[in-house]
Amino acid sequence: MPNERLRAALLERGATVAELAESIQVDPKTVERWITKNRTPYRKHRFAVASFLRMDEAYLWPEALTPEQAAAVAESEIVTVYPHRWAVPRDAWGRLFAQAEEEIGVLVYSGIFIAQDTGIMRMFAEKAAAGTRVRILLGDPDSAEVAQRGEDEGVGDGMAAQIRTALVLYRPLLGVDGLEVRLHATTLYNSIYRGDDRLLINTHIYGKFAADAPVMHLRKVVGGDMVSTYLDSFETVWAKATLVSS
Secondary structure: OOOHHHHHHHHHHOOOHHHHHHHHOOOHHHHHHHHHOOOOOOHHHHHHHHHHHOOOHHHHOOOOOOHHHHHHHHHHOEEEEEOOHHHOOHHHHHHHHHOOOOEEEEEOOOOHHHHOOHHHHHHHHHHHHOOOEEEEEEEOOOOHHHHHHHHHHOOOOHHHHHHHHHHHHHHHHOOOOOEEEEEEOOOOOEEEEEEOOEEEEEEOOOOOOHHHOOEEEEEOOOOOOHHHHHHHHHHHHHHHOEEOOO
């Protein structure tokens, strides 16, 4: 059976078999066999192909890595773990967004601490104006999911009120090209903060405020799929969310 994932990845990149072969210094016929006969390359070639295509090695060859290798790669994506969100250094949030050149993403219910940070809000506008895509996902304050989260945290309508406050704070940014805010009605198990290939993942714990829950700092590495898993989740929520108009 052909390796359709590898074939599709080449098409998406707009690259030819010959270009890939030249880039990783193998014979084009070898690349053809990887595709048409689903031959599995040596590890060094899998790594080189994944780097060239900017995709996960485990996605292109899901059976190639042993469970131990997959676990080791996943572990390498973890930069650090903070026991609580309040333990994350204050400037870590700014650095996450400041280093982004292509994509900034925020998936939260209210993320009020971000919306109230005038420096970060100014940065969002400046980044969008400079060509970085900025996407903000806030919970729909009228949704059942937000109401349930408010109950889970013991704040009742306070969660919806925080979202409405965040919306007011984001209002001046809605006319900025490249910056978009949407509302979602999703049960969130994590809040996601993205700066290109780096993420801060704030887990959600029943009965606890998000500020008291752990945060993982992740960095994408070739062959790992933890970051990709969270980014796929972000895209799923984004696709179903409703645009907030200016």
